[in-house]
Amino acid sequence: MATRSPYSGAYRKLLIAFDVGTTYSGVSYSILDPGQVPEIKGVTRFPAQERVGGDSKIPTIIYYNRNGEVEVVGAEATSEGVQEKAEDEGWTKVEWFKLHLRPKTTSSAGVTQSLPPLPPNKTVVDLFADFMRYLYACTKAYIQETYSNGADMWSSAESLGRIDFVLSHPNGWEGAQQAQMRTAAIRAGLVPDTGDGRGRIHFVTEGEASLHFCIQSGLTTESLKNGDGILIVDAGGGTIDISAYAQSASSTGMSFEEISPSQCHFQGSIFVTNRARDFLQDFLRGSKFSEDVEHITNCFDKVTKLTFRNISEPQFIKFGSARDKDPNLNIRSGQLKLAGTDVATFFNPSILCVIRAITQQREKSRKPISSIFLVGGFAASDWLFTKLKDSLEPFGLTFCRPDSHVNKAVGDGAVSFYLDHYVATRISKYAYGTDCHFTFNPSNQQHAKRLSSVYTDVDGTLQIPNCFDVILPKNTQISETKEFRQPYVHLSRNQGDLFQMGFTIKCYRGPDYPKWSDINSHMYSTLCRIEANTSALAKKLKPQNRQGIRGTYYKVDFDIVLSFGLTELKAQICWKENGQERRGPVSIVYEPDTTIHDD
Template identity: 50%
Template sequence: MSTSTALTSTSAAIIARAAYGQTRRKLVLAFDIGTTFSGISYSILDPGNIPEVKGVTRFPANELINGASKIPTIIYYDKEGNVQAVGAEATREGIVELAEDNGWVKAEWFKLHLRSKASTTRDISDQIFSLPSNKSVVDVFADFLYYLFQCAAIYIQDTHANGAHLWDSVSDNIDFVLSHPNGWEGREQGEMRRAMVMAGLVKDDTEGRARISFVTEGEASLHYAIQRGVLAGAIESGAGVIIVDAGGGTIDISAYRCDAATKTFEETAAPQCHFYGSIFVSVHCQEFLRAFLEGSPFLEDVTYIAQCFDKTTKQRFKSNADAQYIKFGSTRDNDPQYNIRFGQLRLSGTDVSSFFEPSVDCIINAVKEQCRVSPHKIHHVVLVGGFSASDWLLKQVQAGLSDLKLNVFRPEDYVNKAVSDGAVSFYIDHFVRVRVSKVTFGSLATINYNPNDADHVRRSKKVLTDVDGRKLVPNHFYIMLPKNTQIEETKEFRDSFSMTGFDPSHFQSVTNEVWCYRGNLANPKWKDLDPDNFEEFCTIEADLSSIPLTPQVSASGHTYYRVWFQIVLLFGLTEIEAHMAWEENGVERRGPATVMYTKDV
């Protein structure tokens, strides 16, 4: 298959962008914090003008690299936990010696410490670098976000006409878009929002938190492909498309289809996220070298040799039929018994290809699964992300999917800024209006005991008695949204509740847990059927003080109070949104509700 087809046109997208309709200028900043490299894109929204997406292409210690749109995701801290070097500054010549002399600690691959434990397909704890001992992952995120913000501010002021005035006009009106892997959920979004507050980029209040939007890396990459004109043919024909965002840490797989009439997209399968990004090719290389060089005096150099592989051999690898070389030393470094001559280690091509094999297999299997479950036929597979720069990866994925007759390709600008540019497009254009649930959502509740129901009888020893004398069975799972269900953004899901009590002062607020089920039961009605796969997803806190209380008299003659209300949830957005609703004099009224997550880091 060719890596270039009619779909890879870089002409403007066929979906026209509207002019900005607000009355005040605004800045949109998108931060793509990758496992190994990070980027910034932005758009200045001027009233009446059509927005343009731009990228930050100049960073400290990277000024001489024209058009460099990414910097290494690295921070050096001193012994007191103060930031000493970030990004390209943390890779400049002499930094390793300076860090060693001053006792600095390096934080890299820190993004993976924020990963969702619930949706992780495998444990990578032993394969990634530890955080500095005095820093949490949120601390490191906050420091890096602050640095990215400063880079963006300097770049905009230095490269735009009247840049200082322009910055002053938007500095108090900035919206942020943060991208994240497909597998991250509300907990991880909450921690990123907390890092933004800690960095001082938004205030810790309702208005400040509302300035932050989240988008998955898969959806951001889709927006990028649309705006680059890559999917023009798919948009016109309504063909199914899979986006493979192959990055440093994760491989994110997303399936979409365009409604040709509305020019909007719908997700057609639950998005996937796998820890098989490019760093794990290097991890496999290092594991191989430790075994291969056992007994060699160069065993102590394995870490450095693997770093050399990462920077050169891994990127150039194209054929498993040819020997591969890792240059790491001088001409005086020789150990023929271990294939080391003149400072080069020779490996067979098949050994190097084995380092890639888990990632290749992951992509092929994930794409096949998306094709299987998608209700619409998939025609195109688009590879983006830094790992997609590997010709070997692309060739193997094309070969592995050849039996499905898919058009597998990568657009021309696959490496640099697909996610950050796409994140800005997500904010402005918002093409995706239908998404697919990754888990089954619902609530755990007590229901009236029915002696004629076999499920109830089996749980009779757990029956509770309410204040009004009713017998109730606990831990019934009320399903609001089944797994693998397409949901429109505006689709509301309601859960009805009543609350009883003797003291009116107790009806000020209520918290209710939203639960999810991650197992394989088709109809998980009871928590005790598969308890390990039920999980509290989030908590909804709502204010009840505006709801009128209804006094009632119990069978024993005591007065008690009851309120009826509904929790209204929207699952089809990139974040869960909640409201509270109740009926008053035949009219539905609504109040705000807060979505809260427990920490999972």
């Protein structure tokens, strides 16, 4: 188990991690006192929660009334009598809303049909804000009640802006999703909408958070002795995140490097439930039980899905009373009997997806992978664990899962990510760059093929449009301090046009090296737009002219600088003034992702 250094800050601080899951959510935290070794703890009391213990989480459920106002959240939403009251008063139940935030890729194109729709006049940001507001209130009450000086401690930290937050998200989430989560955190009142406030929101992928959990739990110690890599499979309610890491040489302590691009698949436990629902709808169609499909599915989700272990034995869904029976449908005494082989089909796509993803990770890995750790709420399924173990151990892989608290991995790991920062290098999953134009070269065959699109720029040179310039190549290992930069030139006859410059950063998801933005255009998606105030630079420009060109023009030489080493994209524009490099402030603007593209 890794040791942690004392907190080196000058004043007390609170650190809170929100693990907003598709089906269940939790909160972990740490009180950072100068000179003291921080401990990771969990919020273990929530309103109306039945089980109180170290691994407690609450359902990710919100009920809204007819006016769009929050009525009940979390465990309170599953309390006795709530469903009846909701039906009587016309409340709207919202669950699984996390997946509405996902990037719109072809791999997730079919997810929408599996999700309950968003309530009227609500966005997914609204839902995240309402849920995080509830988690924040619960955390505040818990800390105030748990510590003798809790009320003063919270009041001081809150008023002085000394509460930092870590928000975890699936491996597949990108900058646009992080931006929406930060907006939700601001709306929830976690931080003010200022530069300092936004800076107190930090992000970590669920895969990386799970790695930190495994390190802190001592699970990785033996696996790393021979220098091999380890694979983290975080199986949750909505997504299954696959991440590969290895220990790297470091003079400053324990350090890890990502050794294969992470993956994110929409094959979590809710999709097992959805496949069970589809089966039951077909099986019970035309019978008197067809209207009970939703209730029977819920009973399967809460009990049968979790206890399924043996394909050769029949499985039972207890949903009614002794009066409910139909021998032709295998229903007796309120129980529906299903063949174990049928129940196994509900799991098969998820199991096959994980096996395929693990195989791909091992093939692409920079180091051999010898151990696999299964964490997350779905990891509690004995059937999932057994099938993965049986399929993978013959290949010489050690496959295991923590004995307890597998659903705490992301929350506790998110706090450890902030405190311990074990991952020093990550791998770019895609190629990132920007549209531009190249100077026409008639001896270049590809240029010659595009002769019809060549145009004359203001400086008289011939240019080819629809070019894509890669700033960060795919599958590149990135340290946190490494910057990726490319030089560019911007020309204009009007000096004022250069006072503000903006550029779109795109992501290319194809297998090859991109050169032209009009080839395989469906493989490109907009990551963000960076905008910079370059007025200080533009005001110092001197008009230029070239022989044979009428009129003058202005020229700006600059670099676009991207940093992907942390869990968020950082971008800047830099230039030279009097031989000194200058960097301008840049705003990063994310637009809602409406593009469907290939993964």
